[in-house]
Amino acid sequence: MGRAPCCDKANVKRGPWSPEEDAALRSYVERHGTGGNWISLPQKAGLKRCGKSCRLRWLNYLRPDIKHGGFTEEEDKIIFSLYKTIGSRWSVIASHLAGRTDNDVKNYWNTKLMKKIMAAGETINSPAANSQITNKFHHPSPSPPATSPPDQIPVMKAEAFLPPATLDSNFPYSLEPYPLPQLPAEFAATGYSLSPPSDDLSVSFSASSSSITMDDSEGAYFNQAAAFFPDLGFSSWTELLGGFITSGVYQNLYS
DNA sequence: AATGCTATCAACCGCACAGGT
DNA sequence: CACCTGTGCGGTTGATAGCAT
Known part of the structure; x- marks a missing residue:
């Protein structure tokens, strides 16, 4: 028997988040926290989303300390140095960069920084x-x-x-x-x-x-x-x- | 202006692991 | 100790914006 899915895929919304959903999630987490249980959070927050999706949205986008926008040269150095040392452990690398998420760092590496480094020889x-x-x-x-x-x-x-x-x-x-x-x-x-x-x-x-x-x-x-x-x-x-x-x-x- | 291509990034997927029972 | 469940992580996908032809 395979593992039960984390949520009923037929009854959850997928794809991009609307501003209303963002507001509902942000409001709920700011008032109640995650309660240590992302699985039950969407129902409590009135969201038709999978708990994992909520967690990802919060951690990668809605968290108040998230830093969006371009990476600095200093951040480039840190990412490059850590990648050479520990490889693609994005969460560890991101933990060395204030306000950056593993997803951000991973995307940045795959789309920009690796090319920049290669181009430089x-x-x-x-x-x-x-x-x-x-x-x-x-x-x-x-x-x-x-x-x-x-x-x-x-x-x-x-x-x-x-x-x-x-x-x-x-x-x-x-x-x-x-x-x-x-x-x-x-x-x-x-x-x-x-x-x-x-x-x-x-x-x-x-x-x-x-x-x-x-x-x-x-x-x-x-x-x-x-x-x-x-x-x-x-x-x-x-x-x-x-x-x-x-x-x-x-x-x-x-x- | 229309079409095709590329780059970007948000989001999803599946797996591993930890902790609880 | 085995099983179950939730969480975290890295890899991948897909939508779309921007650019080139």
């Missing part, structure tokens, strides 16, 4: 990204890479960080190294290896597969990287390094 490496890469390795590979000793070992270098000079001068964040994803044991067994960021903040990638072909000019981009990891299911540096590197220059150090 920054990389975003969150714990969530690391778990994605780990999960990917746990999927069975259709066919393992060749294990015979390679004739040559191409070494690819991914510039995980662009030098500050290439950034938009208005970009507020400093560049700092981040730890590489935790790669599982299966990865080492394939003959591939990933080196930690070096002094110049780049990441080196070594591979033993002779199927890898790169020209020796600077600037090999994603379309060429698509041949990197067919057996592992990776089609790009973006996927390999956690799904967030979408810009940068990839250089072949071997000719």
Whole structure:
């Protein structure tokens, strides 16, 4: 038996809230509080709404201390910093921003801030990204890479960080190294290896597969990287390094 | 002016968890 | 200890405003 729904969907109103509904909810909560029970609140407040819907409306819109409108540069920094540290735990991130809700922060990140950061050449490496890469390795590979000793070992270098000079001068964040994803044991067994960021903040990638072909000019981009990891299911540096590197220059150090 | 596309954000959904019984 | 219920959370959807063609 499945869990009973939280409310009778046939008898509750859905969709955007009217000013009258907002007024009724605000008035009730200001006079009585939530009473610790959102489920029974709509009936007491004379609203034909689901309790969860009332809670969401109050927390995200009607609460008196809610701050609407644009995010400041300082808030951008806090969000970015916390995202890199804890990932998409929006409620935790929002708790560090006075008057902001998790929904607000989430929407802002997804629609504006991530693009702003990407456009500036920054990389975003969150714990969530690391778990994605780990999960990917746990999927069975259709066919393992060749294990015979390679004739040559191409070494690819991914510039995980662009030098500050290439950034938009208005970009507020400093560049700092981040730890590489935790790669599982299966990865080492394939003959591939990933080196930690070096002094110049780049990441080196070594591979033993002779199927890898790169020209020796600077600037090999994603379309060429698509041949990197067919057996592992990776089609790009973006996927390999956690799904967030979408810009940068990839250089072949071997000719 | 009409149409299509994109960005934004409010709202919903389903799941996990905590606390009560 | 198992079950039930309410709450909180993150992911996703859908409406629509604004922009481009």
